[in-house]
Amino acid sequence: MKNRTKRADTHSALVQSYVSSLEKQQQLYKRTLIVVVLSQIFGGAGLAAGITVGALIAQNMLGTDSVTGLPTALFTLGSAGAALLVGRLSQHYGRRSGLAAGFLIGGAGAIGVVLSALTNNIYLLFVSLLIYGAGSATNLQARYAGADLATNKQRAKAISVAMVSTTLGAVAGPNLVGVMGGVAESIGIPSLAGPFLLAAAAYILAGLILLAFLRPDPLLIAKAINEQKAASQSNKERQSTRLTLNKRGVFAGAAVMILTQFVMTAIMTMTPIHMGHHGHSLQAVGLVIGFHIGAMFLPSLVTGYLVDKIGRVKMAIGSAVTLLVTGILAASGSGESMAMLVISLILLGLGWNFGLISGTAMIVDATSPSNRAKTQGSVDVGIALSGALGGGLSGVIVAQSSYAALSIFGGLLALLLIPIVIRASIDRKKTSSQLDTSKKTI
Incomplete structure (x- = not known):
């Protein structure tokens, strides 16, 4: 019992040493x-x-x-x-x-x-x-x-x-x-x-x-x-306002990641089938998908810098625009053109990359350590299911219409992100202003 208490005290002291030191x-x-x-x-x-x-x-x-x-x-x-x-x-x-x-x-x-x-x-x-x-x-x-x-x-x-x-x-x-x-x-x-x-x-x-x-x-x-900071904040109205802000931020971040995952998975899933219909070899399919996967992950360091530098909302809008351009190029390009397929799939990966990193940053911004991991897990469930739905529906859409129709549909769907993130940004600024006013009156 004494050993357990001693370990608890040691752990508490260790935690406190980090809480009190920014360094x-x-x-x-x-x-x-x-x-x-x-x-x-x-x-x-x-x-x-x-x-x-x-x-x-x-x-x-x-x-x-x-x-x-x-x-x-x-x-x-x-x-x-x-x-x-x-x-x-x-x-x-x-x-x-x-x-x-x-x-x-x-x-x-x-x-x-x-x-x-x-x-x-x-x-x-x-x-x-x-x-x-x-x-x-x-x-x-x-x-x-x-x-x-x-x-x-x-x-x-x-x-x-x-x-x-x-x-x-x-x-x-x-x-x-x-x-x-x-x-x-x-x-x-x-x-x-x-x-x-x-x-x-x-x-x-x-x-x-x-x-x-x-x-x-x-x-x-x-x-x-976070608990130490919260101890000095007792105003219920300010806490309630922050809670409202967090819900809107979580919704916006989740929407960005879920929609980009759906669009990316849908188009990517059907691209090898589309290429097969136009006589491309398995080696060519592998090359195109390889470029796509590279574009999904390799630009991340630059994307992360841009998200921190110019903002989450602008990069989320950039994701939507990039996916729209992807849809247009994939729909209008010739299925025989390797160059057009490579460019389209690179842009598809890049649009997904912009969306995932900006959306993830929004989720972190909108949550506190007291609810962050639980919220992140729930959002990632949505991302996984969105990918499964995108892959499943893509075949139905192509069977009923064409690869071009799927691509245009995906690009237009991505545009829904723009009003969502702009609305969340306006709400955030409005709520921040309310918090500043509340702080001055206390």
């Missing part, structure tokens, strides 16, 4: 970013290596193409459920516990996939893919961890650093598919399960890195800082 807060912010980057490199490898061959394993087990889309659907569904779980765990126990649990669960799912390949058990495969989706959700939510202790002018940069580091692993993962296939065969495991061996190791390593090094927990420190 220590910035040191922890920088250290947190380094830990997040390391975990995201492994997390990205786990995500990309596994998802590359999931559909092929299902095809081999059942001997038909009819269910090759099911692994992606299960993966997405698992990702949505895990986003909520990781968000709730992080809210109650801190980023360290929530993110580490998510990666370790994802690693367990990858091991399950390997076992399903060994036993040729399709039911175990489907359950394992559902669990494996936790790694994807955690990969996405880790971008928030670096922003917990960031200042207003550092938040988008912190988010973008996490996204760029994910790219390193995501690029390496697919390139190791052949190598891991050979490793798997050498130990008596089907070659297609090889990438899931890498995914399991990568996710588990990412989880262990977070468990070992994400100390003190940035979200718990941010909560303590």
